[in-house]
Amino acid sequence: xxxxxxxxxxxxxxxxxxxxxxxxxxxxxxxxxxxxxxxxxxxxxxxxxxxxxxxxxxxxxxxxxxxxxxxxxxxxxxxxxxxxxxxxxxxxxxxxxxxxxxxxxxxxxxxxxxxxxxxxxxxxxxxxxxxxxxxxxxxxxxxxxxxxxxxxxxxxxxxxxxxxxxxxxxxxxxxxxxxxxxxxxxxxxxxxxxxxxxxxxxxxxxxxxxxxxxxxxxxxxxxxxxxxxxxxxxxxxxxxxxxxxxxxxxxxxxxxxxxxxxxxxxxxxxxxxxxxxxxxxxxxxxxxxxxxxxxxxxxxxxxxxxxxxxxxxxxxxxxxxxxxxxxxxxxxxxxxxxxxxxxxxxxxxxxxxxxxxxxxxxxxxxxxxxxxxxxxxxxxxxxxxxxxxxxxxxxxxxxxxxxxxxxxxxxxxxxxx
Amino acid sequence: xxxxxxxxxxxxxxxxxxxxxxxxxxxxxxxxxxxxxxxxxxxxxxxxxxxxxxxxxxxxxxxxxxxxxxxxxxxxxxxxxxxxxxxxxxxxxxxxxxxxxxxxxxxxxxxxxxxxxxxxxxxxxxxxxxxxxxxxxxxxxxxxxxxxxxxxxxxxxxxxxxxxxxxxxxxxxxxxxxxxxxxxxxxxxxxxxxxx
Ligand SMILES: [Zn+2]
Numbered sequence: 001x002x003x004x005x006x007x008x009x010x011x012x013x014x015x016x017x018x019x020x021x022x023x024x025x026x027x028x029x030x031x032x033x034x035x036x037x038x039x040x041x042x043x044x045x046x047x048x049x050x051x052x053x054x055x056x057x058x059x060x061x062x063x064x065x066x067x068x069x070x071x072x073x074x075x076x077x078x079x080x081x082x083x084x085x086x087x088x089x090x091x092x093x094x095x096x097x098x099x100x101x102x103x104x105x106x107x108x109x110x111x112x113x114x115x116x117x118x119x120x121x122x123x124x125x126x127x128x129x130x131x132x133x134x135x136x137x138x139x140x141x142x143x144x145x146x147x148x149x150x151x152x153x154x155x156x157x158x159x160x161x162x163x164x165x166x167x168x169x170x171x172x173x174x175x176x177x178x179x180x181x182x183x184x185x186x187x188x189x190x191x192x193x194x195x196x197x198x199x200x201x202x203x204x205x206x207x208x209x210x211x212x213x214x215x216x217x218x219x220x221x222x223x224x225x226x227x228x229x230x231x232x233x234x235x236x237x238x239x240x241x242x243x244x245x246x247x248x249x250x251x252x253x254x255x256x257x258x259x260x261x262x263x264x265x266x267x268x269x270x271x272x273x274x275x276x277x278x279x280x281x282x283x284x285x286x287x288x289x290x291x292x293x294x295x296x297x298x299x300x301x302x303x304x305x306x307x308x309x310x311x312x313x314x315x316x317x318x319x320x321x322x323x324x325x326x327x328x329x330x331x332x333x334x335x336x337x338x339x340x341x342x343x344x345x346x347x348x349x350x351x352x353x354x355x356x357x358x359x360x361x362x363x364x365x366x367x368x369x370x371x372x373x374x375x376x377x378x379x380x381x382x383x384x385x386x387x388x389x390x391x392x393x394x395x396x397x398x399x400x401x402x403x404x405x406x407x408x409x410x411x412x413x414x415x416x417x
Numbered sequence: 418x419x420x421x422x423x424x425x426x427x428x429x430x431x432x433x434x435x436x437x438x439x440x441x442x443x444x445x446x447x448x449x450x451x452x453x454x455x456x457x458x459x460x461x462x463x464x465x466x467x468x469x470x471x472x473x474x475x476x477x478x479x480x481x482x483x484x485x486x487x488x489x490x491x492x493x494x495x496x497x498x499x500x501x502x503x504x505x506x507x508x509x510x511x512x513x514x515x516x517x518x519x520x521x522x523x524x525x526x527x528x529x530x531x532x533x534x535x536x537x538x539x540x541x542x543x544x545x546x547x548x549x550x551x552x553x554x555x556x557x558x559x560x561x562x563x564x565x566x567x568x569x570x571x572x573x574x575x576x577x578x579x580x581x582x583x584x585x586x587x588x589x590x591x592x593x594x595x596x597x598x599x600x601x602x603x604x605x606x607x608x609x610x611x612x613x
Binding site for chain 2: 055
């Protein structure tokens with residue numbers, strides 16, 4: 001390259017200079033020329049400025065939400081019409097989840113069986129009494145709900161009507177409750193009781209118990225009888241009954257019940273949930289206000305994406321409202337009806353005869369039917385465990401929903417960058 | 418260009434090719450901003466840019482199965498984007514809202530029509546004039562200038578995206594810059610006001 005550069009050569013090399021593609025000596029001679037030639041200096045200056053402007057033009061450009069939403073929607077529609085369902089990886093995911101759920105259920109059922117008081121029926125009434133008495137920190141109820149005293153996860157009563165929902169709404173709106181008491185001085189006490197009774201006239205005791213429950217306008221929620229009577233060569237029967245008794249007549253009911261047999265265990269608890277009840281009410285009120293505001297916002301949503309975001313949020317708030325309402329409904333129902341768990345045990349009236357010698361066939365049959373009844377019981381227990389776990393979902397599902405929404409938001413934010 | 422680790426990209430491409438829309442969305446997340454920017458500069462307005470982006474995305478989604486890695490994925494993505502824009506421009510040739518004549522008639526005084534509301538590093542009126550100047554370049558020059566000077570692609574990449582040889586690209590960029598400077602010089606104060 002010649003040391004002396006003319007204007008023509010300068011123009012020809014200008015782009016390479018700006019793109020940083022020139023060798024050192026050419027670059028230097030161009031700079032040298034620009035120092036001595038005003039025209040070329042201006043050209044270089046203007047072009048440099050122009051390129052800086054261009055480079056900065058879209059530096060901070062953010063893709064608008066509607067544009068983001070539009071292509072995603074189009075692609076999803078395209079995907080929905082064209083391609084087949086879950087691919088192989090998803091199938092494995094589904095299979096894995098189901099397997100994991102089964103393992104969990106099996107484990108939970110075994111754990112439950114290992115600690116349920118009914119197991120003591122094999123060991124006679126002495127032990128049984130002791131077991132029932134020490135079972136005070138975790139009381140098991142046959143409707144499938146556990147109450148680990150204070151902050152137990154709870155199961156919601158089925159069959160609640162629209163009325164109950166209406167009542168709850170009134171309460172949240174600050175109106176008086178259906179009992180006429182005001183929100184402030186209203187005490188919400190949940191009572192439960194358990195009794196263990198034994199008698200040598202088991203059938204009679206069963207019948208009287210059932211009669212008593214209906215006399216007191218209560219209802220049997222669950223009733224299980226196990227074992228074989230002494231007359232049939234068994235080791236006696238046991239019954240577990242869970243009843244709901246109107247709280248107003250609970251004490252009367254219990255004293256009538258105690259007269260039906262020999263009482264071996266007695267327990268009564270009352271849980272004051274007033275504070276939680278009031279908290280839930282105000283939380284519900286706040287959620288309803290939030291829902292109204294969100295619904296108003298959807299009317300002025302500026303973009304599809306914003307609308308989708310609002311709808312997500314609304315669904316989330318709605319599900320929180322639902323679970324809070326369910327909580328209140330449960331407390332209301334539990335307040336008016338107390339839970340009574342009754343264990344009845346058959347005791348022998350006379351000396352038992354020795355079982356007759358069994359032959360091999362009988363032993364096989366016995367073993368088989370034993371396994372069969374074990375399986376049946378296991379399945380029943382699984383159901384109980386499942387039902388018992390259902391209330392946890394009320395807490396878990398919103399938590400998962402919130403977590404999901406958060407992850408979604410973070411991703412969306414990242415995508416913008 | 419930023420790159421996702423190759424394996425992730427290949428996995429996403431495979432899943433998306435099977436019709437997995439969410440894999441596709443993840444795959445395209447890092448490209449959509451730049452695709453939109455390219456479309457915006459090619460089309461000159463947000464509505465058309467959004468349409469072009471959507472069209473490009475659909476084309477890519479449909480054609481993923483036949484993408485065999487002849488070029489890098491991102492090169493292919495911008496080629497499809499650019500072609501979607503050029504098709505769109507051809508289809509809407511009648512609507513020449515951003516012709517040079519209109520631009521010069523109106524001068525570069527700020528107009529009420531505003532497609533860039535957010536904060537920027539250069540003044541809004543300067544931006545607007547530059548946008549219109551770019552939009553008024555002939556398509557082939559505009560494509561090269563947008564990729565090179567606005568988006569900072571290398572000459573090699575541009576050659577692959579525009580399916581031309583590097584020499585052709587160089588001359589388009591050279592002519593494009595000259596033309597752009599001429600347009601901008603109609604408002605010389607643009608350069609005065611801009612710090613060196
Ligand atoms: Zn010169």
